[in-house]
Amino acid sequence: MTESEICYLSPVIDDDGAPFWRYAAQSQLRMQACASPACGELRFPPRPCCPHCGSFESEWRLMSGRGRIWSYVVPHPPLLPAYAAVAPYNAIIVELADAPRIRLVGNLVASADAALNSVDPGRLRIGAKVQVVFTDVDGVTMPRWVLERP
Amino acid sequence: MAGLKDATAIVGIGQTAFGKQLPENEKTLACRAILAALDDAGIAPSEVDAFASYTMEETDEVEVAKAVGAGDVTFFSKVGFGGGGSCATVAHLAAAVATGQASVGVAWRSRKRGSGPRPWKNTTVQLPTPAQWTRPYGLLRPADEIAMLARRYMHEYGATRDHLFNIALACRNRANQNPAAMMYERPLTRDMYMTARMISEPLCLFDNCLETDGALACVIVSAERARDCRQKPVYVHSVAQGLPSQHHGMVNYWNDDPLTGPAWTAARHLWKQADFGPDDVDVAQIYDAFTPLIPLSLEGYGFCGRGEGGAFTEGGALEIGGRLPLNTGGGGLSEAYVHGFNLINEGVKQLRGISTAQVPGAGTCLVTAGEGVPTSALLLRGA
Ligand SMILES: [Zn+2]
Numbered sequence: 076m077t078e079s080e081i082c083y084l085s086p087v088i089d090d091d092g093a094p095f096w097r098y099a100a101q102s103q104l105r106m107q108a109c110a111s112p113a114c115g116e117l118r119f120p121p122r123p124c125c126p127h128c129g130s131f132e133s134e135w136r137l138m139s140g141r142g143r144i145w146s147y148v149v150p151h152p153p154l155l156p157a158y159a160a161v162a163p164y165n166a167i168i169v170e171l172a173d174a175p176r177i178r179l180v181g182n183l184v185a186s187a188d189a190a191l192n193s194v195d196p197g198r199l200r201i202g203a204k205v206q207v208v209f210t211d212v213d214g215v216t217m218p219r220w221v222l223e224r225p
Numbered sequence: 226m227a228g229l230k231d232a233t234a235i236v237g238i239g240q241t242a243f244g245k246q247l248p249e250n251e252k253t254l255a256c257r258a259i260l261a262a263l264d265d266a267g268i269a270p271s272e273v274d275a276f277a278s279y280t281m282e283e284t285d286e287v288e289v290a291k292a293v294g295a296g297d298v299t300f301f302s303k304v305g306f307g308g309g310g311s312c313a314t315v316a317h318l319a320a321a322v323a324t325g326q327a328s329v330g331v332a333w334r335s336r337k338r339g340s341g342p343r344p345w346k347n348t349t350v351q352l353p354t355p356a357q358w359t360r361p362y363g364l365l366r367p368a369d370e371i372a373m374l375a376r377r378y379m380h381e382y383g384a385t386r387d388h389l390f391n392i393a394l395a396c397r398n399r400a401n402q403n404p405a406a407m408m409y410e411r412p413l414t415r416d417m418y419m420t421a422r423m424i425s426e427p428l429c430l431f432d433n434c435l436e437t438d439g440a441l442a443c444v445i446v447s448a449e450r451a452r453d454c455r456q457k458p459v460y461v462h463s464v465a466q467g468l469p470s471q472h473h474g475m476v477n478y479w480n481d482d483p484l485t486g487p488a489w490t491a492a493r494h495l496w497k498q499a500d501f502g503p504d505d506v507d508v509a510q511i512y513d514a515f516t517p518l519i520p521l522s523l524e525g526y527g528f529c530g531r532g533e534g535g536a537f538t539e540g541g542a543l544e545i546g547g548r549l550p551l552n553t554g555g556g557g558l559s560e561a562y563v564h565g566f567n568l569i570n571e572g573v574k575q576l577r578g579i580s581t582a583q584v585p586g587a588g589t590c591l592v593t594a595g596e597g598v599p600t601s602a603l604l605l606r607g608a
C-alpha cells in the first residue's frame with residue numbers, strides 16, 4: 076500500500092464548485108444562488124446557469140449551517156484502504172434547514188477532527204438535527220456534521 | 226405518428242457461458258455471443274449492417290464487425306450510463322431498421338466484471354464533478370449511493386428488509402431453475418439473507434448483483450423480414466429512454482423528489498405508445514443491480530402506487546404464478562450481471578415459450594434498464 080492510497084479521496088474541484096471550497100476554507104457554508112433579482116433560487120451542485128431562469132449571474136449565500144439527516148448509510152468493506160481502515164463508518168445526507176431541497180453528502184462525527192467512525196451507528200436517525208463543522212483533511216477544508224444534541 | 230410499434234422484431238439471441246473467471250477475452254466473448262445470435266436467427270453475418278452497444282463496452286464496432294464478418298455497416302450507436310443503456314441498444318436499432326437506415330442490427334454487451342477490477346476502485350475517474358460532492362465522504366460505490374436512497378425509501382414508506390429479501394429470493398428461485406445461471410443449484414433462504422454480511426447498511430450481500438464474465442447479443446430486423454426467420458419473432462412493441470428533469474444519476478439526492486427516478490420518465494413514454502398497460506404485462510425483467518431498484522421500478526412503471534413497491538412483493542407476487550413473475554432467468558442478482566442484457570434475452574425466451582422458468586402463455590414482457598441512471602425500457606410482444 077503506497078502513501079497516496081491510504082489518504083481519503085480529495086475533491087477534484089471544478090470551476091463551478093471552487094467557491095464552495097474557498098468559503099469552506101474560511102469555515103463558511105455558502106450555497107450558490109441565482110443573482111437575478113427576479114429569481115434568487117438556490118441550486119446545488121453548483122453549475123454555470125440557473126435552471127429556473129437561465130441567468131448566468133450567481134452569488135454565494137451564507138447558510139446557518141443547520142440541517143437534518145435525510146438519510147444515511149453505513150459502508151462495510153470492500154472499500155478503498157483509507158475508508159476500510161475506519162469501516163464501518165457513516166455517510167449521511169443533510170437537508171439544510173435554510174433550504175430543505177438542498178441536500179449535502181457528509182459525515183456525522185463526534186467533533187470536527189474526530190474519525191469518520193466516531194459516532195456509534197446506533198445513534199444515526201433520519202430527522203436528527205445536525206450542525207456543520209469544518210476540518211482539514213489532507214490540505215482541503217471539509218465540512219462535517221455534529222449532532223445538535225450530542 | 227407511424228412510430229416504432231411492432232415495426233421490428235428480435236429474431237435471434239445468443240450468449241456465452243457466465244462465470245467468475247472465463248478464460249477468453251471480451252472481444253472473443255462478444256464474437257461468440259454475436260455469432261450465436263445470428264445463427265439462432267438464421268442470418269449470415271455478412272448481412273449485418275447495424276450495431277449498437279454501450280459506451281462502457283470495451284469491444285468497439287470496428288473490431289467486432291471485422292471479426293464476425295459483417296457487411297458494410299450503415300448504422301452504429303453507443304448508449305451511455307452503464308446499465309441504463311441496455312434496452313436503448315435495441316431501441317436505437319429498431320429506429321434504424323424501421324426508418325430504413327439498416328436492415329439487420331446486432332446489439333451486444335461483453336464484460337469481464339467477474340475477473341476484472343471493480344469500476345469504483347478507479348479513483349481517477351470518480352473524483353471530478355459531481356463526485357467532488359460525494360466520494361470524499363466515503364460514498365464510494367454504487368451500492369453506497371443506492372443504499373442511501375433505499376434507507377430513505379424504507380423510512381418514508383415502511384418498506385422492510387423482508388421486502389428486499391422477497392426480491393432477492395424470487396431472482397434466486399428462478400436462477401435455481403436455470404442451468405446457465407451463476408446461482409444454479411445455490412438456493413437462498415431467509416436466514417442466509419438476514420445474517421449475511423452487510424455491504425452498505427441497509428443493503429447486505431444478497432441485495433447486490435453478481436460480478437460476472439460473459440457476453441450476450443440479439444438480432445433485430447423488420448417485422449416483415451422477421452416472418453421469414455428461423456425463430457418465432459418477438460416484436461419490439463414500444464421503446465423509451467428516460468433522463469428526467471433535474472436528474473443526477475445514482476446520487477439523485479439533489480432532485481426535488483430523489484425517489485422519483487428515470488423509470489417514471491421512461492414509463493410515461495413507453496405506455497403512451499403501447500396498445501396495453503401495466504395490468505396486461507405477463508412477465509417482467511426489471512433491472513436489478515440492487516434489490517431496492519425493484520420497488521422503485523414497480524412504482525415507476527405503474528404496477529402499483531407510490532410507496533407500494535415494497536408491499537407489492539408480498540405473497541409471492543414476483544414468483545412464477547404470482548401477480549408479476551420477475552426476472553425469470555435469475556436477473557442480475559442471480560443469473561449474471563452483464564449490465565442487464567440478460568434481461569433482454571430472457572424476455573425473448575419467455576415470448577418464444579422456451580424459458581427455463583416459463584410463464585404459461587406469456588404474450589407480453591416488460592424489460593427495463595438500470596433505474597437510478599438515465600435509463601431505457603422495452604415492451605416486447607410475442608407473435
Ligand atoms: Zn434564476
